Amino acid sequence: MSTDRVLATYLIETPHRVEDAADALAGEQSSGTFTQVPGETEELRERFLARVERIEELETVEDPSLPGALPADDLGRYRRAEVTVSWSLENMGTNLPTLLSTVSGNLSELRELSGLRLLDIELPPAFADAHPGPRFGIQGTRELVGVYGGPVIGTIIKPSVGLSPRQTAELVRDLAEGGIDFIKDDELMANPPHSPLEERVEAVMGVINEVAERTGKKVMYAFNITDDLDAMLRHHETVLNAGGTCVMVSVNSVGLVGVSHLRRHAELPIHGHRNGWGLLTRYPYLGMEFAAYQKLWRLAGVDHLHVNALQSKFWEPDESVVRSIESCLRPMFADDDRAMPVLSSGQWGGQAPDTYRLTGSTDYIYLAGAGIVAHPGGPGAGVTAIRQAWEAAVEGILLREYAEDHRELMQSLEKFGKLRRAADRGQ
Amino acid sequence: MSTDRVLATYLIETPHRVEDAADALAGEQSSGTFTQVPGETEELRERFLARVERIEELETVEDPSLPGALPADDLGRYRRAEVTVSWSLENMGTNLPTLLSTVSGNLSELRELSGLRLLDIELPPAFADAHPGPRFGIQGTRELVGVYGGPVIGTIIKPSVGLSPRQTAELVRDLAEGGIDFIKDDELMANPPHSPLEERVEAVMGVINEVAERTGKKVMYAFNITDDLDAMLRHHETVLNAGGTCVMVSVNSVGLVGVSHLRRHAELPIHGHRNGWGLLTRYPYLGMEFAAYQKLWRLAGVDHLHVNALQSKFWEPDESVVRSIESCLRPMFADDDRAMPVLSSGQWGGQAPDTYRLTGSTDYIYLAGAGIVAHPGGPGAGVTAIRQAWEAAVEGILLREYAEDHRELMQSLEKFGKLRRAADRGQ
Numbered sequence: 001m002s003t004d005r006v007l008a009t010y011l012i013e014t015p016h017r018v019e020d021a022a023d024a025l026a027g028e029q030s031s032g033t034f035t036q037v038p039g040e041t042e043e044l045r046e047r048f049l050a051r052v053e054r055i056e057e058l059e060t061v062e063d064p065s066l067p068g069a070l071p072a073d074d075l076g077r078y079r080r081a082e083v084t085v086s087w088s089l090e091n092m093g094t095n096l097p098t099l100l101s102t103v104s105g106n107l108s109e110l111r112e113l114s115g116l117r118l119l120d121i122e123l124p125p126a127f128a129d130a131h132p133g134p135r136f137g138i139q140g141t142r143e144l145v146g147v148y149g150g151p152v153i154g155t156i157i158k159p160s161v162g163l164s165p166r167q168t169a170e171l172v173r174d175l176a177e178g179g180i181d182f183i184k185d186d187e188l189m190a191n192p193p194h195s196p197l198e199e200r201v202e203a204v205m206g207v208i209n210e211v212a213e214r215t216g217k218k219v220m221y222a223f224n225i226t227d228d229l230d231a232m233l234r235h236h237e238t239v240l241n242a243g244g245t246c247v248m249v250s251v252n253s254v255g256l257v258g259v260s261h262l263r264r265h266a267e268l269p270i271h272g273h274r275n276g277w278g279l280l281t282r283y284p285y286l287g288m289e290f291a292a293y294q295k296l297w298r299l300a301g302v303d304h305l306h307v308n309a310l311q312s313k314f315w316e317p318d319e320s321v322v323r324s325i326e327s328c329l330r331p332m333f334a335d336d337d338r339a340m341p342v343l344s345s346g347q348w349g350g351q352a353p354d355t356y357r358l359t360g361s362t363d364y365i366y367l368a369g370a371g372i373v374a375h376p377g378g379p380g381a382g383v384t385a386i387r388q389a390w391e392a393a394v395e396g397i398l399l400r401e402y403a404e405d406h407r408e409l410m411q412s413l414e415k416f417g418k419l420r421r422a423a424d425r426g427q
Numbered sequence: 428m429s430t431d432r433v434l435a436t437y438l439i440e441t442p443h444r445v446e447d448a449a450d451a452l453a454g455e456q457s458s459g460t461f462t463q464v465p466g467e468t469e470e471l472r473e474r475f476l477a478r479v480e481r482i483e484e485l486e487t488v489e490d491p492s493l494p495g496a497l498p499a500d501d502l503g504r505y506r507r508a509e510v511t512v513s514w515s516l517e518n519m520g521t522n523l524p525t526l527l528s529t530v531s532g533n534l535s536e537l538r539e540l541s542g543l544r545l546l547d548i549e550l551p552p553a554f555a556d557a558h559p560g561p562r563f564g565i566q567g568t569r570e571l572v573g574v575y576g577g578p579v580i581g582t583i584i585k586p587s588v589g590l591s592p593r594q595t596a597e598l599v600r601d602l603a604e605g606g607i608d609f610i611k612d613d614e615l616m617a618n619p620p621h622s623p624l625e626e627r628v629e630a631v632m633g634v635i636n637e638v639a640e641r642t643g644k645k646v647m648y649a650f651n652i653t654d655d656l657d658a659m660l661r662h663h664e665t666v667l668n669a670g671g672t673c674v675m676v677s678v679n680s681v682g683l684v685g686v687s688h689l690r691r692h693a694e695l696p697i698h699g700h701r702n703g704w705g706l707l708t709r710y711p712y713l714g715m716e717f718a719a720y721q722k723l724w725r726l727a728g729v730d731h732l733h734v735n736a737l738q739s740k741f742w743e744p745d746e747s748v749v750r751s752i753e754s755c756l757r758p759m760f761a762d763d764d765r766a767m768p769v770l771s772s773g774q775w776g777g778q779a780p781d782t783y784r785l786t787g788s789t790d791y792i793y794l795a796g797a798g799i800v801a802h803p804g805g806p807g808a809g810v811t812a813i814r815q816a817w818e819a820a821v822e823g824i825l826l827r828e829y830a831e832d833h834r835e836l837m838q839s840l841e842k843f844g845k846l847r848r849a850a851d852r853g854q
Contacts, residue, residue: 029615031586048589048621066709068742090620091588097653097680098617101702105614105677108705109741109772159458161518162475187532188456190525193517194475226524229656229688250532253524255682261656275528278535282493283710314536315495345536 005086007053007122008103008292013065013115013285015073018055018081024112026050026085029102048091054084065285069114078114094130096299097256099123108286115285121292123299128333131260131299136269138340138363141303144245144269145181145220150390151366152220153383154182156344158369161188165195169203171373176211176219178380180372182365185224187250187275197223197235205242222248222271222304229258236266244268249302252276256300263301272302272339282315290324295332298339304365305339310355312345322358329361340365347371348382348416349389349399349409356393366390376411385412432513434480434549435530435719440492440542440712442500445482445508451539453477453512456529475518481511491541492712505541521557523726524683526550535713542712548719550726555760558687558726563696565767565790568730571672571696572608572647577817578793579647580810581609583771585796588615592622596630598800603638603646605807607799609792612651614677614702624650624662632669649675649698649731656685663693671695676729679703683727690728699729699766709742717751722759725766731792732766737782739772749785756788767792774798775809775843776816776826776836783820793817803838812839 014021030050058080062072072078092098099121108116136144145152155175157168175183191197204221212218225235225247232254236247248271251259263270274297280287294305307324308316328341343355343364348371356362368386375382385408392402392409403410441448457477485507489499499505519525526548535543563571572579582602584595602610618624631648639645652662652674659681663674675698678686690697701724707714721732734751735743755768770782770791775798783789795813802809812835819829819836830837 031589044586044589048586066742067711068709068744091615092617093619095617095619095654097655097677097682097685098615098619100680101614101653101677104706105680105702106705106741108703108709109735109743111740111742159471159475162458162471187528188519188525190519190522192520192522192525226528227522227684228524229684232684250524250528253527253532253682254684255524255680256685257654257656257659257681258524258684258688259682261685275532276535278533279531279707279714282495282535283713284494286710286713287706308536313538314533315493315538316536317495 004089004124004126006089006092006099006103006124007084007086009082009084009119011080011115011117011119011285012083012113013061013078013080014113015070015078016112018057018079018083019052021112022052022055022081022083022085024110025083025107026052028110029085029105029107030087030091048088050085050087052083053086056082058082064114066114068111070111080115082119089124089126094127096131096260096296100256100296104288117285118288118292120289121295123295123332125333127299128337132263132301133298133337134301134303134339135263135266136303137336137338139336141220141269141340146217147181150362150387150394151364152181153386154184154365154367155180155372156184156186156367156369157189158186158373160186161192163195165199165203168195168200169207172204172219172221173207173211175372175379176208178378178383179217180219180379180383182220182222184222184248184271184367187224187226187273190224190226191231191235197225198238201238201242201244205244209243218245220245222246224248226250226254229261232258232262233265236262236268240267246271248273250275251297251302252280256296259297259302260300269303270301271342272297272305274306278315291327294324294327294339298332298337302339304342306342306344309343309345309347310351310358312347314345318354318358325359325361329363342367349386349412350417352386352389352393353399356390362390362394371412371416375408376415377408381408381411384408431516431551431553433516433519433526433530433551434511434513436509436511436546438507438542438544438546438712439510439540440488440505440507441540442497442505443539445484445506445510446479448539449479449482449508449510449512451537452510452534453479455537456512456532456534457514457518475515477512477514479510480513483509485509493541495538496541497538507542509546516551516553521554523558523687523723527683527723530719531715544712545715545719547716548722550722550759552760554726555764559690559728560725560764561728561730561766562690562693563730564763564765566763568647568696568767568792573644574608577789577814577821578791579608580813581611581792581794582607582799583611583613583794583796584616585613585800587613588619590622592626592630595622595627596634599631599646599648600634600638602799602806603635605805605810606644607646607806607810609647609649611649611675611698611794614651614653614700617651617653618658618662624652625665628665628669628671632671636670645672647672649673651675653677653681656688659685659689660692663689663695667694673698675700677702678724678729679707683723686724686729687727696730697728698769699724699732701733705742718754721751721754721766725759725764729766731769733769733771736770736772736774737778737785739774741772745781745785752786752788756790769794776813776839777844779813779816779820780826783817789817789821798839798843802835803842804835808835808838811835
């Protein structure tokens with residue numbers, strides 16, 4: 001494949017011949033319009049028309065997956081196919097939002113398609129030159145947090161909303177003294193009246209810096225600076241000046257341009273929270289796959305990116321989570337453009353063996369909520385239990401076996417293993 | 428309803444009792460977590476927990492609308508309901524991206540919900556104080572373009588991609604001399620190598636300013652400045668300095684924070700292109716309704732917002748388009764926070780009578796592509812034909828009747844009426 005073309009692969013569903021639907025798709029997103037108009041010369045079409053590179057026919061179905069589609073074909077069928085389309089880089093340059101408008105944009109509106117899902121994109125190296133990518137990534141994050149083996153173990157401040165800066169700092173003290181690596185604000189907590197970000201930074205970093213001086217270990221706290229642009233930049237400065245080492249943004253809510261701008265001015269890792277992602281992906285015949293999505297955010301410069309987790313409380317099947325993890329850990333253009341996957345939701349250590357077995361990696365921020373703070377031995381024991389679970393996973397020892405001489409893990413197994421089994425029975 | 432609460436209304440589908448699902452939803456998006464944790468006092472829950480305000484049970488279904496949901500209830504059913512939830516403004520303040528994370532965010536990920544769609548939001552006046560809203564809106568746009576009765580008639584430069592600045596300017600000359608009110612770049616055309624925005628502005632505004640001096644009528648050209656933030660601000664300056672009167676952005680691709688920041692610095696109307704919207708709305712049990720969506724963009728400050736159009740080439744049913752139009756035209760807090768709806772896709776004037784009958788308004792930017800440039804009498808006749816169609820619509824005269832002594836409209840009816848009927852037969 002030529003290296004100056006942008007490629008996008010789709011799952012499509014259509015009552016037309018798939019070749020015709022693919023041509024319509026390519027036309028709609030490049031030089032096409034529904035009637036030939038002045039100026040649309042053959043030379044221009046040749047140079048700018050998107051090309052259909054590959055078609056793989058799949059099954060047919062009787063019912064359209066999306067409303068508003070054209071009627072089924074004469075045999076009452078809609079055809080599914082995987083289709084790869086390419087564009088000259090000349091069509092959009094390295095303009096990131098316009099790339100998104102080109103590979104997705106109006107396509108989901110077409111009556112010719114009763115299903116459309118963006119599966120993946122592949123970009124020419126010009127995008128790497130134009131966009132800085134993650135500033136810290138996996139290696140930079142490990143250095144800042146001082147954890148070189150196993151996952152970075154973290155938690156989320158809960159309750160999600162309502163704690164004052166002082167109450168937040170008190171929780172942080174317990175966690176920091178318990179030896180945790182990473183803490184984050186909830187995505188619902190940014191800069192509300194009851195916990196202004198400046199006050200929260202002052203209170204939390206006071207504790208973190210104090211514990212760090214005493215123990216030599218500085219917790220990375222991801223302050224949620226999601227806000228309008230000037231506020232995000234100001235809050236980033238506040239965090240930086242207080243000795244903080246991470247800022248967090250809700251990437252979908254902020255948008256590509258806001259995150260990209262933050263990256264160009266930020267001197268701290270950007271923790272990318274993907275809340276809103278379910279809306280973009282949960283229906284299988286619309287939206288997009290994480291493989292495509294995460295590339296856009298890595299180009300925009302996030303260092304960490306949420307991926308759910310195995311056996312979580314969310315809808316996503318484990319194999320989809322594994323694919324998401326693998327896509328973050330796969331270089332686009334170079335090793336340092338990888339984003340550190342953030343595993344979160346219902347984690348307590350029990351998922352470590354499967355996670356390690358299925359991905360072969362420990363390059364994670366591994367977040368546990370209740371799994372840490374509701375551990376019978378307190379948050380410190382909760383953190384220790386999770387480290388023990390990952391040690392066992394990496395060494396290939398059964399958790400129950402490893403727990404025999406690792407008390408904190410045993411307590412976790414007793415408490416959370418039971419809860420998990422109850423939840424699985426729908427209780 | 429208290430005026431200091433944020434309200435969101437959802438369509439939900441769940442195997443649980445709808446009351447329990449609504450409580451889970453409210454908990455997830457406020458102070459909730461799956462295990463009681465330290466610090467979560469009753470007082471805090473009372474103050475910050477989202478409240479379920481209203482539940483209206485709807486039908487039950489046998490199959491879940493989304494994958495990954497919990498199993499059906501004992502009778503094999505999933506229940507649907509409309510649910511309204513409210514939050515204290517104290518939870519998120521007037522932070523726009525965090526508002527989005529709160530009313531949407533992780534909700535689509537919940538296994539407890541086999542369907543979730545955000546139908547509408549209602550915001551306290553504090554949001555109006557914190558966000559400037561549209562700077563020009565309908566009235567300001569009409570003043571800039573000098574059109575006080577009937578829709579602002581416009582077109583899109585086609586082919587979408589590939590014309591040089593000079594070729595673009597040549598098309599603009601024909602259109603401007605034909606008396607058009609408004610022209611826009613395609614959403615796929617921002618600042619590509621073959622038509623750098625600065626050169627396009629210079630070429631196009633050269634023509635527009637020259638025609639304006641001669642005729643007294645200055646065409647509003649929406650230059651697509653979608654790009655990274657610094658480039659958008661720079662391009663806005665370029666357009667402003669060249670005497671241009673509008674900038675366009677692909678709002679979903681840029682994101683809330685980027686658009687909001689542009690609004691605070693822009694001295695020109697912001698033409699909001701919603702490409703990517705289909706992805707957020709086409710599946711009826713996921714995503715959101717336009718009623719909710721357009722409020723966010725009006726708060727962010729767009730002056731114009733695309734809404735598809737009646738009898739278009741897109742999937743959307745006419746009644747949905749009508750609802751979208753009505754929502755843009757309904758004040759949130761004041762008359763001047765309305766956005767001017769942009770009707771586009773397959774328009775040629777034939778849709779004017781239905782559009783006027785169903786909405787009772789002419790406060791539109793009404794875009795026709797081939798309907799103008801492929802008119803048998805040339806672009807000027809195409810524009811005239813559309814004005815005639817709207818005159819007939821407003822006066823309640825049948826198009827065919829009005830066309831008897833309006834030649835341009837007659838030509839349109841002959842050409843596009845036939846095409847339209849052929850398309851309706853699927854040819």
